[in-house]
Amino acid sequence: xxxxxxxxxxxxxxxxxxxxxxxxxxxxxxxxxxxxxxxxxxxxxxxxxxxxxxxxxxxxxxxxxxxxxxxxxxxxxxxxxxxxxxxxxxxxxxxxxxxxxxxxxxxxx
Amino acid sequence: xxxxxxxxxxxxxxxxxxxxxxxxxxxxxxxxxxxxxxxxxxxxxxxxxxxxxxxxxxxxxxxxxxxxxxxxxxxxxxxxxxxxxxxxxxxxxxxxxxxxxxxxxxxxx
Numbered sequence: 020x021x022x023x024x025x026x027x028x029x030x031x032x033x034x035x036x037x038x039x040x041x042x043x044x045x046x047x048x049x050x051x052x053x054x055x056x057x058x059x060x061x062x063x064x065x066x067x068x069x070x071x072x073x074x075x076x077x078x079x080x081x082x083x084x085x086x087x088x089x090x091x092x093x094x095x096x097x098x099x100x101x102x103x104x105x106x107x108x109x110x111x112x113x114x115x116x117x118x119x120x121x122x123x124x125x126x127x128x
Numbered sequence: 129x130x131x132x133x134x135x136x137x138x139x140x141x142x143x144x145x146x147x148x149x150x151x152x153x154x155x156x157x158x159x160x161x162x163x164x165x166x167x168x169x170x171x172x173x174x175x176x177x178x179x180x181x182x183x184x185x186x187x188x189x190x191x192x193x194x195x196x197x198x199x200x201x202x203x204x205x206x207x208x209x210x211x212x213x214x215x216x217x218x219x220x221x222x223x224x225x226x227x228x229x230x231x232x233x234x235x236x237x
Contacts, residue, residue, distance in 0.1 A: 047173035048173075050173065050176060051171065051172065051173060051175075051176060054167065054170060054176055055167065058163065058167030058168070059168070061160060061163060061164055061167070063160065066160075067163055067183065068183075068187060070183070071183040071184065071187060074176065074179070074183070078177060
């Protein structure tokens with residue numbers, strides 16, 4: 020399966036960028052809510068270091084997904100669909116064969 | 129000024145250990161209160177990454193002070209006095225010359 024981005028149309032790239040932006044907003048808003056909740060339960064220094072470990076891990080994964088990857092990578096879109104930060108409906112408008120590959124990767128990954 | 133610990137009596141070491149324990153409890157309790165307060169103001173992902181950076185820095189410094197150093201190091205005691213996690217009164221019972229060195233280092237450091 021070809022998954023490089025050189026075959027993507029400008030429309031595909033625009034749709035993918037917008038979808039990534041939506042997923043990023045959702046994932047980071049969910050993290051803000053989660054941290055507010057976790058932080059309200061902190062009573063001991065060990066809770067703080069556990070929160071610190073958790074944030075380091077989250078940052079590594081979020082930065083890896085949204086910044087280090089090619090913004091139009093099918094793998095990233097598929098991962099976000101799998102994680103439910105995006106729906107396949109939000110990728111409507113992508114070249115059908117490209118969207119089908121994202122859907123297939125989301126099931127496989 | 130000799131500051132190694134081989135000259136310390138067992139009483140000195142016991143007093144220093146207890147003082148370090150007190151300082152650690154105070155400093156970490158203050159950090160818990162501070163993080164509770166900071167965390168309640170988090171509204172955006174950038175606030176979370178700023179908190180993460182702050183915790184990484186705090187952990188580095190706290191671990192460095194309380195775990196990596198010799199527990200009876202005059203330098204650590206002097207630093208804690210300077211930072212107000214300990215008072216010189218709490219080092220009463222130390223060999224007077226040792227206590228005087230800690231006091232002198234606290235002013236210098």
